[in-house]
Amino acid sequence: MTPAAENEIVLNLFKECDALLQGHFKLTSGKHSEWYFEKIRLIEKPAALEKIVDLLAAKIRREVPDFEYVVSPAYGAIAIGFLAALKLGKKFAFTSRAVIVEDILTTGGSIQEVLACLREHQVAVAGIYVLVDRSAGSVPIEGKSVGSLLALKVEAFEPDVCPFCAKGLSITKPGASDKKG
Helix, strand or coil, X not given: CCHHHHHHHXXXXXXXXXXXXXXXXXXXXXXXXXXXXXXXXXXXXXXXXXXXXXXXXXXXXXXXXXXXXXXXCCCHHHHHHHHHHHHHCCECCCCCEEEEEEEEECCCXXXXXXXXXXXXXXXXXXXXXXXXXCECCCCXXXXXXXEEEEECEXXXXXXXXXXXXXXXXXXXXXXXXXCCC
């Protein structure tokens, strides 16, 4: 399957699940954006989540033939990472070589936290994968590209230069993450 076909399937699944929201959002990174990928709406629909994770697992199988564990940041990505580990026949814990599975990439902050934890436990990272890369590949992690099913350049603004704030639009902070931002 081509990356363009993969992108279209994933984008359509987000739309079908009402998981692609348009408005004025405060992201976990603290930045603001017109678009928000609400992965909890995918998790609420296991059949849609399974379709996306099937694509993700196939991509990981093609690109990373040798690893032992799948590791995900809390909270939203845990279900995604667990299902990916199940489909890949891998453990979902820490070891010497792992693949990180995250939900949405904006700045890479959550992935950096997982990498720091894995380094403390001397775990080598074989690959990093996300469902949606809001940077369209412009946010490498430790000099490596991040594999994604959907890569779109979705603008995110610092609050002091946010055009939506400048227009006085009310802001929404969706998601269940307890991270500051």
